[in-house]
Each structure stands twice: as structure tokens, then as C-alpha cells.
Amino acid sequence: MCAESPDGTDYRRVSSPKHTEVSVARQSPQRPDADEPQLDEATAATESEEAGDTAASSGEADRSLWEELRIDPVEIALPAGSGFTLRAYRPARELTPTDVAERDADDPFLARGREVVEDDDDDDETVVILDEELAEEFAEADEEEKQSARKGDKAEADAEDESEDEDAAADEEVPLFLSHRGRLLLFKTPESLVSFIRSGAPHDMSQLDGWNELSERVEPADIAPLDEDTYELDLVVENLRGGHDTWDPTLLIEAGEAARDLAYALRLPAVLDMLSAGSSLDDLDEALRATVGGGIGGFMGRRRLKKIGAQTASLGWRTIVGKISAVVDWRD
Structure with missing residues (x-):
């Protein structure tokens, strides 16, 4: 007999087949594996700091040689290719400038400038009073x-x-490059640069105090210039030809710094004159630096840039890159 509820609803008990449930213990994603030892927060923090210190020390070790000897690897890209060299800054009184006599003797224009012109005595006038x-x-x-x-x-x-x-x-510090007789030595690979450093061949950097130590310790892996020591002179002219809207301030400013250093170290007075204070290319450099600074100065810098002719700037820089390229001694 079926039981009825007070409202007349018939409740029938329906039997269901018996089944066995298997419970599986699931591990929480936040819970560490049981097989792995649990570390407290202090231990984990200590290990993290030690790992960071190790990474930092290994990064500093890569630059320790250069920082100790105050010499830097440099990469310079020119239309003929890209190469590695070295650069250092020292007080002028400590350096002997590179000898350019042989280099300039091969240049007919420079040789003509050194010719001695004798005065014509026949043009002298005698005044009798x-x-x-x-x-x-x-x-x-x-x-x-x-x-x-x-x-x-x-x-x-x-x-x-x-x-x-x-x-x-x-006693201002001046640049010195790996050069010889007025020519910049550029090496196409780090291995060839290291081989030259160890060779004992003559060059202008041998006058530095730490050069012997560098020749004993340097390895090809050490020839890794920083971004700030990498100069793309081969892109300057093309960038300037693109017009004011395409000018790359970082590229052009860094190229100007490299060109000034090279012109001083390699004794290129024509290049120094083109980049000297008050020149059109110096105005370009100052305007670009102002734009990078932003603010009112950046606004004024952009206005100054519009007054500088793209063709004039590109022609000037083409001359500079050409003069620097002419005194490069490429080494494989």
C-alpha cells in the first residue's frame, strides 16, 4: 500500500541499483608536490637573492676586463662593411698622437698644401724720402x-x-683608437682582433699602461661592444636623405660623437671643421639633442630642424663618412 500525503500526492519509493563510488584525492594547484620538500618563505627568499647575486656577478665579470683597463671594444659600420676596434680616453698629456706623415704624403691634396711657396723679392718696393x-x-x-x-x-x-x-x-681626456700611422684598424671578426692584440704588431695603443695585460687576458668572447659603443655610420646619409620626418635622432647623435672622436684621434682637421661649433652640422646635432630632451626645448629643436636643409646635411655627412673611410685599414 502506498502512502499518500495529506494533499493526495502519491509518494512511491523507487529503488535504484547499488553502485560503488571511488573517491580520488585531487591535489590543489596551489599545493606543492608531496615528493618535493616544502621551503619556508625565508629560505625561498634567500635562495632567490643568491641567484640574483650570481647572475649580476656573472654579468659584471663580462665587463670587468674593460672596466679595469679603461679600454672599450667598439663596432663601427661603414659603407664598405662593419668592423671591430678598440677605443680609450686618456689625458692629452699622456698620449702621443698618431703619426700621419706617411698617410698624408700619399694624399696629393695634403702634399700640395705643405709645399713652401717662396716670396717674390722682385715685387718689393723701395721708398725714397x-x-x-x-x-x-x-x-x-x-x-x-x-x-x-x-x-x-x-x-x-x-x-x-x-x-x-x-x-x-x-687636462681634458681625449680619444685614442687602435690605429697605426694615421689609419684606423678595423677587424671583421672578434677572433681577428684578438689575434692582432696578441701578435705584438706596432700600433698607437701600445703606449697605454694596461696594454700588455690586455694582450694576455683578452678572449674573443670579450669583444662584445655595448649598444652605446656601436656606431652605424653607413646609415647616416640615407637617413638624412629621407627628410625631416624620417630623421633618427639617436642614430645621428651617436654618429656625430663617433665622427668627432675619430677625427681627433686620426688627425682629420677637415672633419673637425665640418663638425665644429657654429657649423651647419653642429646646428643639426644641437637641434636633434633638443628634440630628444622634450618639453619646450624639444619644440624649439623641431623648429630648428625644419630650417636645416636635408640635402645640405646629407652631402656634408657623405663627405665625412668618405674621409673616415679613406683612412681605414681593414683586417680580416
Whole structure:
């Protein structure tokens, strides 16, 4: 007989087949494996710090040789290719400039500039004065000019002495590259550069105090220039030709720094003049630096850039890259 509820609903018990449930213990994603030892927070933090210190120390070790000897590997890209070399900065009084006599002798334009032009004595005019009073006036005028000249020479000498004293006190550091007889040595691979360093061949960097130590310790893996020591001079002209909207400030600023260093170290006065203060290319450099700074200065810098002709800038830089390329000695 079936039981009925007060409202007349018939509740029938339905029997279901028996079944066995198997419970599987699931591991929480946040729970560590049972087989792995659990570390407390202090131990984990200590190991993390030690790992970070190890990574940092290994990164510093890669640069320790260069930082100790104050010499840096540099990579320079030119239209003829890309190569590795070395650069150092030292006070000018500690360095002997590279000898460019042989290099300049091979350049007909520079050789022509060194020719001595003798004065033509036939053009000298002899003035004969017959009036004695007029002669005395000329003599007095000459004496006054001599006295004035002596005073001017003394003042100029004093100014030069003061300037020399200031320069000696400052003793500004100047660049020195791996060069020989006025030519930059560029190596196509790190291995060839290291081989040259160990060879004992003559070059301008042998005057550095730490050079012997470098030749004993350097390895090809050490020739890894930083981004700031990598210069793409081969891209400058093409970038400038693209117009103001495509100019790359970082590329052009770094190229200017490299060109100035190379021009000074390799004794290229024409390049130094083209990049000297007040030149059109120096104005370009200052305007680019202003744009990088942002703010009002950046706005003014962009206005200045629009006044600089793209064609003039590209032609100037083509000349600079050409003069630097002409004094490169490529080594395999």
C-alpha cells in the first residue's frame, strides 16, 4: 500500500541499483608536490637573492676586463662593411698622437698644401724720402707702431700663458683608437682582433699602461661592444636623405660623437671643421639633442630642424663618412 500525503500526492519509493563510488584525492594547484620538500618563505627568499647575486656577478665579470683597463671594444659600420676596434680616453698629456706623415704624403691634396711657396723679392718696393722733416715724422710713426706692437704682443703672450695654464689644469681626456700611422684598424671578426692584440704588431695603443695585460687576458668572447659603443655610420646619409620626418635622432647623435672622436684621434682637421661649433652640422646635432630632451626645448629643436636643409646635411655627412673611410685599414 502506498502512502499518500495529506494533499493526495502519491509518494512511491523507487529503488535504484547499488553502485560503488571511488573517491580520488585531487591535489590543489596551489599545493606543492608531496615528493618535493616544502621551503619556508625565508629560505625561498634567500635562495632567490643568491641567484640574483650570481647572475649580476656573472654579468659584471663580462665587463670587468674593460672596466679595469679603461679600454672599450667598439663596432663601427661603414659603407664598405662593419668592423671591430678598440677605443680609450686618456689625458692629452699622456698620449702621443698618431703619426700621419706617411698617410698624408700619399694624399696629393695634403702634399700640395705643405709645399713652401717662396716670396717674390722682385715685387718689393723701395721708398725714397727726400724731405728730412717728413722722414722724421715717418720715423716717429714707426716707433709708435713698434711700441704698440710690443704692448700687444705682451698682452697676447700673457693671455696665451693663462690659457695654457687653464688647459694644463683641466687636462681634458681625449680619444685614442687602435690605429697605426694615421689609419684606423678595423677587424671583421672578434677572433681577428684578438689575434692582432696578441701578435705584438706596432700600433698607437701600445703606449697605454694596461696594454700588455690586455694582450694576455683578452678572449674573443670579450669583444662584445655595448649598444652605446656601436656606431652605424653607413646609415647616416640615407637617413638624412629621407627628410625631416624620417630623421633618427639617436642614430645621428651617436654618429656625430663617433665622427668627432675619430677625427681627433686620426688627425682629420677637415672633419673637425665640418663638425665644429657654429657649423651647419653642429646646428643639426644641437637641434636633434633638443628634440630628444622634450618639453619646450624639444619644440624649439623641431623648429630648428625644419630650417636645416636635408640635402645640405646629407652631402656634408657623405663627405665625412668618405674621409673616415679613406683612412681605414681593414683586417680580416
